[in-house]
Amino acid sequence: MVGIILASHGEFANGILQSGAMIFGDQPDVKAVTLQPSEGPDDLKAKIEAAIATFENQDEVLFLVDLWGGTPFNQSNGIINGHEDKWAIVTGLNLPMLIEAYASRMSMTSAHEIATHICEVARDGVKTQPATLEPKKEKEEVVTKQTAGAIPEGTVLGDGHIKYVLARVDTRLLHGQVATTWTKTTQPNRIIVVSDSVAHDDLRKKMIEQAAPPGVKANVVPIDKMIQVAKDPRFGNTKAMLLFETPQDALRAIKGGVDIKELNIGSMAHSLGKVVVNKAIAMNQDDIKTLEELKEMGVTFDVRKVPADSKENMDNLLKKAKAELKNS
Structure with a gap:
């Protein structure tokens, strides 16, 4: 199973770990690592390395980090040096991303594969209500829809059984x-x-x-x-x-x-x-x-x-x- 590091400024990583457990249940080989105001980069690096050492499989590790360019990202990026063929970092951590990562571990065995997959889900998780507040895309995709109307009564689809x-x-x-x-x-x-x-x-x-x-x-x-x-x-x-x-x-x-x-x-x-x-x-x-x-x-x-x-x-x-x- 791919190990997951959640890394953040402050308690965000601990909070989202708890939120994920409420929705998906407690997960093995997932560790939250936080950078506290009194700590420096070396402190965070030591925490990340200690967390990885607890994973059953240390060949495949996925880092889910709060912010590109911040200390949690920079230290994670230094740690994956030499492991780029197996390990991966995704920034912009949000709850849809974390839940999708948990679900993906059931069928995907590669940190690279999961990293690619969860990015789209993380973006789709950002929505507005009312929907009219959604920003307009510069280039709207043209989708042609065929309106077939109601399926005639008596039509059998598939084997006919829901x-x-x-x-x-x-x-x-x-x-x-x-x-x-x-x-x-x-x-x-x-x-x-x-x-x-x-x-x-x-x-x-x-x-x-x-x-x-x-x-x-x-x-x-x-x-x-x-x-x-x-x-x-x-x-x-x-x-x-x-x-x-x-x-x-x-x-x-x-x-x-x-x-x-x-x-x-x-x-x-x-x-x-x-x-x-x-x-x-x-x-x-x-x-x-x-x-x-x-x-x-x-x-x-x-x-x-x-x-x-x-x-x-x-x-x-x-x-x-x-x-x-x-x-x-």
Whole structure:
């Protein structure tokens, strides 16, 4: 695995390391190195060299640095002298860049390859809202789009069956961990939030659609509409990530014919009448009943917030919830 050095003036590197862990989970062979006001270039160089010495693979090292020409860059640039064939530096460190670097390590084994790849993602991560504030490019690319209109009903695309790369229960629906970590891991071409309440809330619906990561379209549909989509052969080329607010919504969709074999349980928020069973999940009697019914239907559970987490055992969590509710 490619080792990563995060280098910055002040505490920025430590902060972005923590932010990355919140979204992608704790990562091995990643070290934050900071230049403090009381320190000089030699102090920083010693820190960087000590950090690299902890990496399991010191042949491939990627330096993600805050600013071109600053001391963290200059010291990193001196250290890679003689290693240019394997090591690389990318400046302008931002959170999209870091998350993409983490994801890239899953499939890329070269620091050079990752460095080339993450630059475009880092640039695309700089956006404005409203979008009209985006600066105009000097040369606009001319793109010709063919408007085919709606695909005729009855058309069969692909094998006629929608593919579910992930089905997840998450009270927060589409947020950073989902839009980055899970999207990179499962590679959907469409994210579908399946919720009656959100589908009828124009503000929440708009916010979710705008939160979609680059290259992936997000839709919000009621549960009955998702049941129709699941049976429509026009979605045969769709690789979908389904997001449910509650296990009850997931159960209703599955009973209606949405062919989900495994359900990722990411978070179930605490509220009145629920008991906490781990850091992300709280349950009441209805949740227990729903999850047990899903289990009886043959649905398996993948209980974890991000792919890097270890999977938890749903039977143990249900047992704990029953005991807590009995004693409450």
